[in-house]
Amino acid sequence: MTHRLKLGGQAVAVVAVVALFVVLVWRLTHGASPPATGVPAPAFSLRRLNGSGTLRLSSLRGKAVVLNFWASWCGPCKAEAPALEKLWHQYRGKGVVFVGIDSNDASSDARRFLAAHGITYPVVSDTNGLVAANRYDIAGLPVTYFVDRRGRLVGPHVLGPVNKFPSAFRSALAVAMAS
Numbered sequence: 001m002t003h004r005l006k007l008g009g010q011a012v013a014v015v016a017v018v019a020l021f022v023v024l025v026w027r028l029t030h031g032a033s034p035p036a037t038g039v040p041a042p043a044f045s046l047r048r049l050n051g052s053g054t055l056r057l058s059s060l061r062g063k064a065v066v067l068n069f070w071a072s073w074c075g076p077c078k079a080e081a082p083a084l085e086k087l088w089h090q091y092r093g094k095g096v097v098f099v100g101i102d103s104n105d106a107s108s109d110a111r112r113f114l115a116a117h118g119i120t121y122p123v124v125s126d127t128n129g130l131v132a133a134n135r136y137d138i139a140g141l142p143v144t145y146f147v148d149r150r151g152r153l154v155g156p157h158v159l160g161p162v163n164k165f166p167s168a169f170r171s172a173l174a175v176a177m178a179s
Helices: 002-030 075-094 107-117 130-135 166-178
Strands: 045-048 054-056 064-070 096-103 123-126 143-147 153-159
Touching: 045 123, 064 075, 064 166, 075 096, 075 107, 075 166, 096 107, 096 130, 096 166, 107 123, 123 130, 143 166, 153 166
Parallel strands: 064 096, 096 123
Antiparallel strands: 045 054, 064 143, 143 153
């Protein structure tokens, strides 16, 4: 009897490993890829962290938008935060809106992050990471996308802290502002 239970347990473990392998292979071969430039930015409506209500990406049509995906536990995000705040102050008078999208994070941790880094641009919560993972196919943080005034993704997105890639940030933002 114990031998049968042991064999049954091993069979269940093998089936579970095979199932996980199948999911991994399917994800690698059929998974979403980051949205292409020139297409409408994937829509979202998320709860604000530093304000009340929700923010819809579509409500920002007519403005250039910088979408920055981050999390409070992300080391490079901490290093990037002061640079983003400075850039927000530099560009907000030119019709550019920065939107921080806190991904896979507890709201309390995210709010502490905002306070610690003096973030004043709009920030929303993607608590379960569904917008980041399913609509923008983000695997690592931080990542920054650029949306033009017509709501289309433009320029290459910046993988990593924007302060490490200032020319890529500025050139993509220039395209977003020009259209």
